Amino acid sequence: MARRPRVGVTGNARRWSPGWWCTALALRLAGAVPERLSVRHRPSGQPLDALVIGGGDDISPEHYGGDLDAKVVLDPARDRLEIDWIRHALEHGWPLLGICRGAQLINVVLGGALHQDIRPMRVHTHNRPGLLPTKRVTVADGSRLAAICGTTRLQVNSLHHQAVMRTGRGLRVVARDRDDIVQAVEAEERGRAVVGVQWHPEYLFYLPAQFALFRWLVRAAGRSGEGA
Secondary structure, eight states: EEEEEEEEEEEOSSSSOHHHHHHHHHHTTOOEEEEESSSSSOSSSSSSOOEOOOOOOOOGGGGGGGOOOOOOOOOHHHHHHHHHHHHHHHHOOOOOOEEEEHHHHHHHHTTOOEEEEEEEGGSSOOOOOOEEEEEEEETTTHHHHHHTTSSEEEEEEEEEEEEEEOOOEEEEEEEEEEEEEEEEEEESSTSSEEEESSOOGGOOOTEEEEEEHHHHHHHHHHHHHHHH
16 A cells, blocks of 8 residues: 655644644545644654645744834744744755745745735735635636646635735745735746645635645655655
């Protein structure tokens, strides 16, 4: 029997973490074995094949030249942990999926910058956070993301108040909302399996287009493991 790909999932260290449990369920349904990684959840030592960088608190502005005096909820220890994991994944060519904060942090690690607060930029989309798919996103035709999801029109949820402002090295913007705010990035290089989405697909995995993100990651992890 073939080994199921093992996917590391970063996130907060709280005992009750809906993001972790939903991501783990989606990965299991897609055929992977999820492993939780946080400041309290140390690596098991078993080899990983891919990585999910989960959502959560704001990224410390020191990492992207933001306003150090802004009143935001930060988790410096988590920042350091996830930055190290992202660098490791990029160095070893692991498939990488960033979710909300995770997409932003991948961008920051690659030298990009963020809008620290997008609320003043909102005109056509509301800023009420929610888990339901209430926001429309347009995906670039011909992008990896469009191929994964099978569409260039997505309904997504919205839990963020920060977003990518300037893309990092080797990334391109592949989705925007009605206010032209970045909603997804991916690696420019076709052979590099890196996707970051601004929404939370782990809460929408009951939708085929959203579950497809986890299925793509697991398939890419399987191919990566075979070549290792």
